[in-house]
Amino acid sequence: MMRDRSTRSATERLARQSGRRQAAGSPLNIEWLRHVVGFPERGVVVAVSGGLDSMTLLHALSAWRGSAGNWLHVAHLDHGLRGAASAADARLVAETADQMGLSWTVEQVDVARLVAVEGGNLEAVARRVRYAFLQRTAERLGAAFVATAHTQNDQAETILLRLVRGTGLDGLTAIAPVRRLAPGSAVQVIRPMLATPRHRIAAYAQRHGIRFHKDATNDDLSRARNRLRQIVIPELARLNPRLGESLARLAAQAREDSDYLASVAQGWLQRHARRVDRRLALPVTELAALPPAIRRRVLHTVAQQDDYPAVAFRHINAIEQTLLAADAVGKCLDLTGGRTVRRVADALVFA
Template sequence: MGRMLEEAVRYARAQDLLHPGMHVLVACSGGPDSLALLDMLLQFRRRFRLVLTAAHFEHGIRGASSAEDARFVAAFCRERKVPCFIGHGDVPAVAKAQGKSVELAARELRYAFLWQTLERCGADVLATAHHADDQAETVLMRILRGTGLDGLAAMKPREGKKIRPLLFARREDILGYCQERGLTPRHDATNDIPDCTRNLLRLKVLPYLRQSCNPEVARALCQLAELARVDCDYLEQQLEESWPYLTREEDGRCSIVLIAFQRRHPALQRRALRRLYTGMAGMGRDLGFSHVEELRLLALSGQATGKTMELPGGIEAHFTYDRLILRPALPKREPQESASAVPVIVPGRIDYGEAVLEAELLEALPAGDGSRGFYLDAGVLRGAPLVLRHRQPGDFIELPTGRKKLKEVLIDDKVPREMRAGLLLLATGHEILWVVGRRRTSHYPVTDQTKRILYFQIKEKGNKK
């Protein structure tokens, strides 16, 4: 066995990439990297008892040359009795129609085909031929665009059902392997044109850095990626252990407990915010540094209660007294005038929005009132008229400890700011008798001297119970 194959076996075992009896779908473009990968796996087939299938996506970018690539891969596989799936697409047309770069459209269409093929043939993993020089290009590209520790980790040997068995190998070693094995891979001429960021880095920037700064720049960048990957794994492990203490699950929605969040290291705080967002937005969506940091500083400020913040993907962050909640952003509505005060007729029934208030006079206390019932001495009727309404400036309520502004009561009760304007109030003038479902006045109590009791019940419209 040659040196390259020995290294490939060691790497596959060290990274736990191949298992006995595994069905591997190999993405093969026909170029040197993917052809070498398919050839190596064919040599591993007996040792690992592998089942191999190949897949090639003909993207239509290079016309007749693209079609010839597909025929070449099909013939290569046929000679070696490897099942091969060929997919076709018009990448330039899709890129134009969707307003995307050709590179992005090609990647999306290619991977859509590969994952569909994996499901179709029942393979366990998808093997791609990314190598060490690809890794160096990826790390450098992410540094230039702006990235964090996860971005520096770049490509991993295994990500879900995707494996990269050649991530240890340099491009020159792969070309040498092809020559030793007598392989005649196809050449994609578009890779020789510095018309996109990756090609520019590979053809211009990295050669310059090798010549002027560090002959081993690719190795250094790959080493950086490996160190970042291990550190990321450790931070994820720490976050996983902290997650049950950092969060609460209610009504199928996860929220961050602010007091627990504030005690964590900033590295875990940022990671927790990103995980919360990904859980809401879906895998493949991440939150940028500026949004993460703005959220984090708000959470640490102690003054975030009631604030909301718009995030990408139609999501908004909302702070309550003790939680950070992510939720779908509510559609913006034109401001509407709040419902005016409605006089309360005793006895009688009053409709107010989706609520119904029933009022009656009793000779004795009701059997039970609960949070949706309220009673007081009917002597209140000798004062200002009773009304059902929402909050107004100057509102107050009489409590056993004395008179208190309604605003202060709602703050003490930790009622979220966005809910306060919608609270239903039974009032006489600016005196609040009942914050429906919450607080009741201590004024006008029912005593032995009470002759008649004024009793209220609040119901949802359409509910007669």
């Protein structure tokens, strides 16, 4: 399809890049990493569970830029969920880091006890505690990045899982290749293997004799994710052997589309939202004139606040159905966490 009539430089450049990747055989997306400002010089904390993916990530990062210097630090959180196996994972990670001459941090948290005391879903609590640990570690060391070992397979599973549970475009963006670790944090989470299928990771690990503990992360997997992985994805892969690539491309395109739509909604809010005390008011006439794609995002941005339970599609739908009509003045809807939205004259007031 592609033909270059004047020079062959573009094709050659692509071949060269691809050749470099092949030669290295690295599971890292090195071409992409080169464009991430400050990576890895400004410091990388690599999250290592002891499983195949993260032990491979650790090896590949070190092999790529050499383990000399102090840019790479190994972090492991022992969730205390699997007794002796948990302790063995922590030992493997620390030993490997020592052998590579890397500094490391291992911490232990009793996630099961946390859930018993504070409630919540085990998987979600473990994830929250783990990312808090990684952030703490990165900030203590002054590292700009936390690297995690998410793969193209994780990306495909996440897209399908969200699709099944119900999602829109924004949910299909799935796992971000790079993003701020938490709102306001200077630390970024980066996924250098997000474009890499797991079979390539396994091949690299075997080639380099990488030690890892099998199934170390499977305790974290929800039953739904396991069913997708074991039943649904193999069936879909029969229809398209390059399923992972197709889904990864969808996620990347969805991210571009979603980012653009969010920026349009944000621009509208900057021009039209008025803040009165701790309340926020939107003009109904202008809101009603917006294309639905932008109106939904404006409403969701205002309705959703950090640390509150998530505002869902049905809340946004209810606002559109109930509060935008001419006869809606005085009406009020509840959002999550005790918040409300009330129609006052030509304004929607979020409190």
